[in-house]
Amino acid sequence: MAVTGTRRAEPASPRTANLAAVLRALRGGPLSRTQLAARCGIAKSAVPGLLTDLAGRGLVRAAGVLPGNGRPSRLVELHGEGAYALALSIEADRLSAVATDLAGRVLAERAETVDVAALGLQRGMDELAHLAREVLPGAPVGVAISVPGLVDSAAAVLRLASALRWRDAEIAGLMAARLNVPAEAVAVDNDANLGALAESLDGAEDLFYLSGGTTVGGGLVSAGTILRGARGFAGEVGHIAVDPVGERCACGRTGCLETKANLAAVLRAAAPPGDPLHDPALGV
Ligand SMILES: [Zn+2]
Structure with a gap:
């Protein structure tokens, strides 16, 4: 997910951090094992194990060899279709949902013009979840919600959105329940921060x-x-x-x-x- 630091979570284990670092590095394009080790600051000997783990989850795949003289270096790339992310946006007069694959490619998007304040919090979230289900090809690994207001990002709570007349809205929990994903998988942030x-x-x-x-x-x-x-x-x-x-x-x-x-x-x-x-x- 592009959104970071939106929840006070337990620190990731070193292995999880390394897996995440490899995925981030591969967002720029295919890399060899040597290049990955250098980009991620990890031992080259650790890279094959991390790649085996990620390949087993369907997140990376082989991508040919690095051209050049000498011994060929095998490349690896993100397997974009291996996981989906969901981006949701709440504006005063518009709700929208975009599904992307792991490589950031947009798979589907939907939006509707609606007076969100008139809908209220619960019906507004119902409507947004409806849009989300229309674009999602499968269970998302992460959901980011953009809101037009003051967000307590540590608690993932929208403190005040004057345009929506919402106050202390637990957006992450409300959407997690509707999409049947863990609340930890839902990040909420201010629209300008995400911009x-x-x-x-x-x-x-x-x-x-x-x-x-x-x-x-x-x-x-x-x-x-x-x-x-x-x-x-x-x-x-x-x-x-x-x-x-x-x-x-x-x-x-x-x-x-x-x-x-x-x-x-x-x-x-x-x-x-x-x-x-x-x-x-x-x-x-
Ligand atoms: Zn003011």
């Missing part, structure tokens, strides 16, 4: 990702890792107070940036009430 992480996969190790729409948020990546801050809300610029006598924000405070710069505020500033720009059918 920042996705951008960093293209090679930018340090970046700030600013998201603007129904809500305003931000995600910080430093050295390739999401920076969460002491309380887990680092980068959440949407709730910085910018106007001490401004509007009341859905978070309960006054004059947050979100009240000035979210989609509704921009539309209000751009056109008077009654202007066709406000027509929801336009999908602005």
Whole structure:
């Protein structure tokens, strides 16, 4: 899974960590055993055993030989179809589900436009699980859920999503029960954090990702890792107070940036009430 550090788990055993390191290294393409040892910082003698384990789980396979002079080096690659991951997204007006294989290839995707706040938490999660089942070819090894709000990532709880009117929602547990997967297999994170992480996969190790729409948020990546801050809300610029006598924000405070710069505020500033720009059918 692309999402990391979303739960305080027991440290992985050295073998599990090595298996994960091999899989991560192979995401870049086929490698020889010598290359894997060097990339993963593990002894070359340990690589065959790890590959046998992964091949037995259907996660890697042989991929020809490395061209060149001398003794040929056999290559190994990810067996993409060996496992599935599920990415789910909850937005104020849209639910979506994407299934990928282990190599990150999109297998199927579905989305629907819906007023999620009107559905409420339980029915919203029912609807999202329904989309998930439509795209999944089998049991997923991991599920990541993007939510537009403040997430206590250690507890995998959505503390507040003002756009959804959800508070202290145990998203991971609710989805795990619906998909019949362990709660530990479900990661929940803020949409801007996941946007920042996705951008960093293209090679930018340090970046700030600013998201603007129904809500305003931000995600910080430093050295390739999401920076969460002491309380887990680092980068959440949407709730910085910018106007001490401004509007009341859905978070309960006054004059947050979100009240000035979210989609509704921009539309209000751009056109008077009654202007066709406000027509929801336009999908602005
Ligand atoms: Zn606020």
